[in-house]
Amino acid sequence: MAEKEGAIVKKGHEEGLKMAVSLLEEFGLPMGLLPLADVIEVGFVKNTGYMWIQQNKKIEHKFKMISKMVSYDTEINGYIDKKRIKKLKGVKAKELMLWPPVNEMTVDDPPTGKIQFKSLAGITKTFPVEAFAAGQ
Template identity: 80%
Template sequence: MAEREGAIVKKGHEEGLKTATAILAEFELPCGLLPVAEVIEVGFVRGTGYMWIQQAKKVEHNFKLITKLVSYETEITGYVEKKRIKKLKGVKAKELFLWPPVSEITVDDPPTGKIHFKSLAGITKTFPVEAFAAGQ
């Protein structure tokens, strides 16, 4: 687990959620992007941007504004940078009958109010950023 070396690690739901939300906010990503439940641990390596979230159980969340069902595994990992998460693992979005894994999330810079989700299959979907605001 060399990628986790030097990480800031927070245990427990309260601390973990606060840390995850703070990281999203710092990198100008919507705070409702990762609606996790029963967080066990959140870790972040500032030097590389590597982040992980462990939660007690898999979560399915329906983003109401865009009627999109998204599945979050018990472990979510990725590299966070300004307005972007890349090499994302543990997140899938329902597309018709398939659940392609989401591998990258990018917010337009300069801001246009759009956020883009890219799957490993090369499919890109664009939505309004406000669909992923906290509480959505």
């Protein structure tokens, strides 16, 4: 795929997870935003910000602090930038009985301690950033 051209790619869970976490850190995003298990591959294209993560199975993770269930598909991709990920695919957050796809995440800048999630349907939800800290 053309969008993967010139990418840095890490294979395997340990290396892949390390890279995913360091990307979140580098772009000022909460470290617990992507609770991954069984990573196959993580890639990042520095020129465009395109990143992808492949994992063996879909994961559902509950962020306890905000009682929010989030589903992470076997392939997650999007464009990572300072304090945001846009055109995100493979992440859904449970709203009542529905699982609308999340297509953008933005940490407020200047920092207010808040992070916003936008769905394709135009729904925006705001939560405290610390809800997505590592270990949550």
